Structure formats: C-alpha cells, structure tokens
Amino acid sequence: MEIQESKIKSFVTKYNSEKKALISILQDIQEEYNYLPQDALRIVSETTGIPLIDIVGVATFYRAFSLEPRGRHLVTVCLGTACHVRGGLKILEEFEKKLNIKAGETTEDGKFSLQTVACLGCCAIGPVVVIDDKYHAQTTIRKVVPILKKYMTKRERK
Ligand code: FES
Structure with a gap:
C-alpha cells in the first residue's frame, strides 16, 4: 500500500x-x-x-496496533481460562475453518484477520469474541457464521 x-x-x-x-x-x-x-x-x-x-x-x-498489514475486520477470540472451558478453542477452530486461515493470519482478500487473546476481562459473558470494537457474548460454534455474515457485503453472504 x-x-x-x-x-x-x-x-x-x-x-x-x-x-x-x-x-x-x-x-x-x-x-x-x-x-x-x-x-x-x-x-x-x-x-x-x-x-x-x-x-x-x-x-x-499496545495490542490495538499492528506493524503487519491487517484485514479490514479484526476477529479476536478469547482463549482465557473461563472462555476456554466453555468452548473457546472450538470456536476458534470454527473461525479458522470458515475463514480458511489460522490464528495470526489474514484472509487473502484482506477482509479478516484472526487473533487470540488470553482474557478480555469480561469472563462472565464468555466465550467472548470481539470483532473490531464489538463484543459478541456467549458465542457458540453455531453463531460463528451468522456473526461473520454481519461483516460481509450482501453479495458475499450468498
Ligand atoms: S477468559 Fe475470556 S474474557 Fe476472561
């Protein structure tokens, strides 16, 4: 760029x-x-x-800054203890599968970057996923696709 x-x-x-x-x-x-x-x-x-x-x-x-190119949307999956015991790792794997990238990577189209975090300080609402500034509480594997769709254009959702 x-x-x-x-x-x-x-x-x-x-x-x-x-x-x-x-x-x-x-x-x-x-x-x-x-x-x-x-x-x-x-x-x-x-x-x-x-x-x-x-x-x-x-x-x-500061974690908010990146020295490497990042996707337009940053997906952060919490793998802290409280989120981990409620299925955080499975949720991460689902994001990896759907985005076809591993944690720490960015999709080829530059739309999404995926990362993990140790704890976001809101364990009571876990498992937590943050996309950009929006917190998604009590996330499940089934919620992964609907969540991602919110960040895609109408054409991409089909
Ligand atoms: S462990 Fe996920 S918010 Fe604390």
Missing part, C-alpha cells in the same frame, strides 16, 4: 506535532491503513523528532 506523506503529516499537525500525542497519531494511522506501515512511522519520527525506536516501542506495546 502506498503511503501519502502529506496524509501522515496532516495526522501529526492535527495534534500540533506534540510528542505526547503519539498514541493519537498512531491511532489515526492505524485507522487509515489498518496497520502501521514502516514508512508512516518514519515520517512521524521525522516530523515530531521522536526517535523511530521509541515509536516502534509504543506500537508494539
């Missing part, structure tokens, strides 16, 4: 090039590209004066 230098600079100037706004700047870039392209981080570094190594440190610390 081609990075527009002017666009990255506009994200930086939106926050007056302030170093303390780094997370907000990275959030804007992540929202635009679905990940943090290396060229974009270099431009942020040059524009703000923050060393690239520090920017990468922040980017790798």
Whole structure:
C-alpha cells in the first residue's frame, strides 16, 4: 500500500506535532491503513523528532496496533481460562475453518484477520469474541457464521 506523506503529516499537525500525542497519531494511522506501515512511522519520527525506536516501542506495546498489514475486520477470540472451558478453542477452530486461515493470519482478500487473546476481562459473558470494537457474548460454534455474515457485503453472504 502506498503511503501519502502529506496524509501522515496532516495526522501529526492535527495534534500540533506534540510528542505526547503519539498514541493519537498512531491511532489515526492505524485507522487509515489498518496497520502501521514502516514508512508512516518514519515520517512521524521525522516530523515530531521522536526517535523511530521509541515509536516502534509504543506500537508494539499496545495490542490495538499492528506493524503487519491487517484485514479490514479484526476477529479476536478469547482463549482465557473461563472462555476456554466453555468452548473457546472450538470456536476458534470454527473461525479458522470458515475463514480458511489460522490464528495470526489474514484472509487473502484482506477482509479478516484472526487473533487470540488470553482474557478480555469480561469472563462472565464468555466465550467472548470481539470483532473490531464489538463484543459478541456467549458465542457458540453455531453463531460463528451468522456473526461473520454481519461483516460481509450482501453479495458475499450468498
Ligand atoms: S477468559 Fe475470556 S474474557 Fe476472561
């Protein structure tokens, strides 16, 4: 994907090039590209004066950021103890089967990325699956396809 230098600079100037706004700047870039392209981080570094190594440190610390290209929708399946004992692993396997990818991968069409997490802090409503910012509580294998369909266009659902 081609990075527009002017666009990255506009994200930086939106926050007056302030170093303390780094997370907000990275959030804007992540929202635009679905990940943090290396060229974009270099431009942020040059524009703000923050060393690239520090920017990468922040980017790798927060799970919301990705340094690798991500699908348009991020599917996160909880495999923490509470979700695991209620079938979390089977649900993960169902997502892997339906999306034809393994956890940590992105579909060929760039639509979905699949990842796991150790606990989302809402064990009472498990098994939990989060797609983008939406929590799907008490998920079952049977709910996997209906959930995925919500994120597909009408043509893809057929
Ligand atoms: S174990 Fe899944 S939310 Fe805590």
